[in-house]
Amino acid sequence: MILHDSKDIGARLRDERMRCGMTQDQAAAGCGIAKRTLANYEAGASDPSASFLSKAWAMGFDVPYVLTGARATAAKECLSAEEDVLVEQYRRIPEQDQRALRRFLKAMFDDASQ
Known part of the structure; x- marks a missing residue:
């Protein structure tokens, strides 16, 4: 160690x-x-x-x-630079806004999958 x-x-x-x-x-x-x-x-x-x-x-x-001193890269390797920025921004907004975004994204996904 x-x-x-x-x-x-x-x-x-x-x-x-x-x-x-x-x-x-x-x-x-x-x-x-x-x-x-x-x-x-x-x-x-x-x-x-x-x-x-x-x-x-x-x-x-x-x-x-x-x-x-070791970066936690496993999850980040799967994200593009734009996705990484979005995740970081998402983590900085209030929980209430995070819930609203999740509802919005779910509605978009449901519409796209029909």
């Missing part, structure tokens, strides 16, 4: 935040933590909590990459 230190985890966390197009303020607010706490995580001064990582995952962060 390869162990990674806090600075490695912090650097990858910063990479993921930037890949997701978020500022520290946005990521911290989305995960329910203070900006300073996120800055400490990214600097390697402290390790991110499980609660934070769970929320970051829901916002589209590749948490296995943050923790291990």
Whole structure:
């Protein structure tokens, strides 16, 4: 098992935040933590909590990459670049809007299959 230190985890966390197009303020607010706490995580001064990582995952962060340095590519390999962007956008909208999109897509699929 390869162990990674806090600075490695912090650097990858910063990479993921930037890949997701978020500022520290946005990521911290989305995960329910203070900006300073996120800055400490990214600097390697402290390790991110499980609660934070769970929320970051829901916002589209590749948490296995943050923790291990290995990208979670299996699912992404099946998606085109446009599909990947759509999935990331979908994950960032409120649950109510996600449900509405699922209903809309189901209706479109039902119409197309008739």
